[in-house]
Amino acid sequence: MNACPATPSAIALPALLAAGEQRLSADEIYPRLFDAILEQRLAPGTALTEQALGQAFGVSRTVIRRVLGRLSDQQVVVQRPAHTARLAAPDPQQARQVLSARRLAETTLIGLAARRTSAPRIRQLRELIARERKHHEQGHRCTAIRLGGEFHLKLAEMADNAPLTRFLNGLVPMTSLIIAQYETQPCEHCAWQEHAALVDALEDGDSEAALQLMHQHLDRIEAKLSLD
Structure with a gap:
């Protein structure tokens, strides 16, 4: 791609x-x-x-x-x-701080979202994932990246915590800048697949699985960056 x-x-x-x-x-x-x-x-x-x-x-x-x-x-x-x-062009130390802050925000938000699932919200998330998958498979990497960011912001809205959602709204584009600067290898496991697994766990009401999947998703983002 x-x-x-x-x-x-x-x-x-x-x-x-x-x-x-x-x-x-x-x-x-x-x-x-x-x-x-x-x-x-x-x-x-x-x-x-x-x-x-x-x-x-x-x-x-x-x-x-x-x-x-x-x-x-x-x-x-x-x-x-x-x-x-x-x-912004974060240096490695700033990049680590952003990623750490995002992990704290996302893992908190996923727990809140797990308690506020509903059929319409799940449907909205799946529609975003379908669009992300389509653009990924068509080789439209830029659009797929944006839709992946939108997925996380939509998930934050689902948690219904306005301050945390605003906080994440700054961390998501910062993460995109960090990836643009420091990515050294393509992600072998597509983001849309990880997003789909997260929604499956939320729909099943399995908050522990959703939390674990979020950690794994963020681990994969960080693993493809060279911050040394």
Whole structure:
């Protein structure tokens, strides 16, 4: 499967993100930029200039500033006075901290989700997995990565704990950036299969199995990274 095409600088942002649309609001631009990060279409450290993004989306720099501020709150974008905003590029120590924080969040959330399962929620998760599998099998790695991230965020919503869900909402794109930087080997066991096994355990009401499967899933993510 081909790697996701990364954008090395802000120059290519208009072609990558604009899609010919104009007058988008900050609330409409944010998920598009967020998805581009999840799909690893923006390389860690990419410069995100207000002017380039404004041209890309046909909006003012004020609108872009609100979007970047929101991503900065999630620590996905790094903003410093008198410097161009950049996509985060975690060093190995920061990467380990992010992965550790994500494990704490996800293992807590899976326990909460196990107590709040319902047929409609299970169906939503399975629909996401079906889309993830389809794109994986078609070789659309970038889209499959994004849908895999969406699965974890949907699972967090199912847990019905807003602070933890917001916390994870920043850790998922950070994990995508970490994988883009430090992945050394492809995952032999597809993420959608691991997600499907998690949903099976939740549907069966087996919270202990779901917790174990989540640990194994996160173990596999970390095993393919070189952080030494």
